[in-house]
Amino acid sequence: MTVAIQCEQLTKRFGQRVAVNSLTLSVPKGSIYGFLGPNGSGKSTTIRMLCGLLTPTSGTGTVLGFDVMTQSEEIKQRIGYMSQKFSLYEDLTVEENLDFYAGVYQLTSSQRKQRKAELIEMAGLKGRDKQLAGSLSGGWKQRLALSCALLHNPELLILDEPTAGVDPVSRRIFWDVIHELAKQGITVLVTTHYMDEAQTCDWIGFIFFGNLLAQGTPQELIDGMEVGNLEDVFIELVKREEERLAKAGAGEGGVR
């Protein structure tokens, strides 16, 4: 199995707070890995370490074969990242936004022309090229942001809650695009709070208070927990962990 992401005992502390605690995970190339967990559990911190935006406190990790501690520039060049608050220029058109990011990624004019055409097609943005990004609805904005993150043909796409607050139809269209990209061999690491989306991932990791509590295929997790669906898996995991923490006497805000 070729892996796109591999980390062992990756840890990030902010002062006394352990945001990510000794995280060990691997994401096979070409798969979709859903990274789930309640608010504040450490998902974004993990993602920022994997993107080379935040230096881990300890542990080891590679992304596309590059070291997260020492090769963050190599990593940044090869991944597509869409943050929770993706930045589009609202007063620029769809095409101008793509042009801007093509400039950031230093695409040649022929690469730019080709990728723009491919991505406008992929995202279903044909006919909207001259529309201001600010006038697009949430679902379109999101697909434009995804297109911007894909301009440089990244091998790995990291998406932090890409569908938060978007209507169900737009979410479905967005996920169809994600699955299509995975079919083309792109690895996707995505965080979501929507269990219907999580259910379609190849792999799932569940993080709570910085600890990875469970990892596997959606069906493995459901079967292992002997419950009916993923939502119940997570409710059960949280319940068990809270009981464990209560027994261990860990107070709110303490080091966990």
Ligand SMILES: Nc1ncnc2c1ncn2[C@@H]1O[C@H](COP(=O)(O)OP(=O)(O)OP(=O)(O)O)[C@@H](O)[C@H]1O
């Ligand atoms: N720069 C920082 N300085 C101090 N604490 C931080 C910093 N970034 C994150 N944290 C803390 O680390 C913990 C994990 O936060 P993180 O943003 O990674 O969670 P999350 O799972 O992505 O949450 P959400 O679903 O709300 O985005 C939280 O307690 C948060 O307050």
